[in-house]
Amino acid sequence: MTYLYARTSATAKRAALRAGLKSGELLRLPGAFNPLTARIVQQTGFEGVYVSGGALSAAAGLPDIGLTTLTEVAGWAADIAASTDLPALVDADTGFGEPLNAARTVQRLEDAGLAGCHLEDQVNPKRCGHLDGKTLVTPQDMARRLRGAVAARRDPDFLIMARTDARAVEGLDGAIARAKAYVDAGADAIFPEALADAAEFAAFRAAVDVPLLANMTEFGKGPNLGVDQLRDLGYNLVIYPVTTLRLAMGAVEAGLRRLAADGTAAGLLDTMMTRSRLYEVIDYDQYGRFDGDVAAFTLPSDA
Template identity: 65%
Template sequence: MLYAAATAAEKRLNLRAGLASGTIQRFPGAFNPLSAKLIQAKGFEGVYISGAVLSADLGLPDIGLTTLTEVAGRAQQIARMTDLPAIVDADTGFGEPMNVARTIQTLEDAGLAGMHIEDQVNPKRCGHLDGKQVVDEETALKRIRAAVDARRDPNFLVMARTDIRATVPGDGGLDAAVDRAKKLVDAGADAIFPEAMATLAEFEAIRAAVDVPLLANMTEFGKSELFTVDQLAGIGINMVIWPVSLLRLAMGSAARGLDTLIGHGTLEPVLAEMQHRADLYELLDYESYNQFDTNVFNFQIKR
């Protein structure tokens, strides 16, 4: 009922424990607070909040147009609805190192368990698109140092994402990613997010290079093959995200529903594909609100 029972501090401890457990942590991407509740109900270990999803939710492309206020506000709305730890995509930190520091404290206050900052230049783009550019090494390291220095809760996870793999052709890109990952860890990063790894062998190379938790991004229609959870666990990946998947599923279903409405004049043919009202009310814990007023939930729903 209302918001999650677990505190932000408890969620951060749970995230740390999960990453140290030896069991891969599965973090589907929530596109709104309700989907975060569904992720928890289905038994996943955490919730991911994608910058691409937050920008798409506003009808904008993922090129760094969202502000810290928008990201922190929406992330708070999502994180507070689940007892699971939530991590958020903080893009490039929303500015210079002093802005990164403010970003960290704002996201702490919003109740997040952690975040990641990438080494792209602005305007940034989706990590699985061509034509990315990354900042120089010193700038990337300054961002992480600023983030680590600014956090007040030492359990708030500061993850460094590097997009450098795709900026150098051939094996040179992987070598560059390994080198940068090592230096980001030395700068204080708690975990590494190597973006757009093409093969399991590339993930393995990063795994061999650093001794902090690693995240694998299994986004659809991108540079990486869609490896299974078992495949990723088998090479020592600690966390896997599916950042935009639920949004893609929802929007695909919505488009088909609108086509049905145009073609048939009714949504009767697709009722079986919809979440039933009874299931929605169960997910919302509607009945529990009767403790405030017994007239809140005094009806029955036929399935």
């Protein structure tokens, strides 16, 4: 059989994510801001793909302040999820509105082939989790947001994670109290945003008994912990949400400055992905084989 895009169904990817969370291993999910990046994430040996709202906003030339819509995020995330056999977890911001909106968000993301999403407890529109000036909804309002999402879920393996931004607003104890309430409301896992140090990661793990996600974003408020330390702390997932975008755009900017200065790209060739490697990543030859097989098909003579 010839496969285009992923070989693995969305149902199987969701089951794989659930199994990974039960395995005791730390699942590593680098961010992918487009399908090509997701393919490279898979080919370099990671366990999943993360679709960051901040990275998608930046790729669209927008700040991460809730300007992107459900339609945009679901469309972009669907293309990313379809390009890889890895499970993809998507940032669903605040669910794009009230509990009914969160319910529709979950069903739309299920249909888009995602393995799970996280919803956060900021007001709508939200702010980047590592910026000051965040405002939270009440714990009761967030619980209703989660109840709407959980009630709308059709595939029981679709992961619904609650993100709390309360550490920066209400302190560590407030964040832990909210996390426990969100588990009671039906969240499968918790994403504590912007914890200050390893001790706070440990305190969260000691207090909450569902899978936990660690955000190892660069230039943020928290520490940059390694996988061995996160594993020892008992975390189940780690995301690197904007790493690939920052790597790519840093290289793009440096390359364009040199192109402008030199008037030629000749001096940049050794920094580029080659044509042959690009074709390997996108499996160019397989598309040709598929097209050739279809073109060679003939009906039986007695048809």
